[in-house]
Amino acid sequence: MQGEGLHGLPPIFIDADTTPNPGGYPVGGLTVVSFRNAHLVYALTWFAMATLNLAGMVIVLRRKEV
Helix, strand or coil: CCCCCCCCCCCCCCCCCCCCCCCHHCCCCCCCCCCCCCCCHHHHHHHHHHHHHHHHHHHHHHHHHC
């Protein structure tokens, strides 16, 4: 049987680079992968959460002292 034993494998993608191929096909270098650069937003989010966590801890600890 064709494909026997290949169940449950993840899909894969093989991309050709820009090296010329005999006959011209496959044409490589067409896949463009770009990720959004949101590092500043992530950093600000984590610092804000840390600040809020610290403020919450201060509030809780002050209430226990009273």
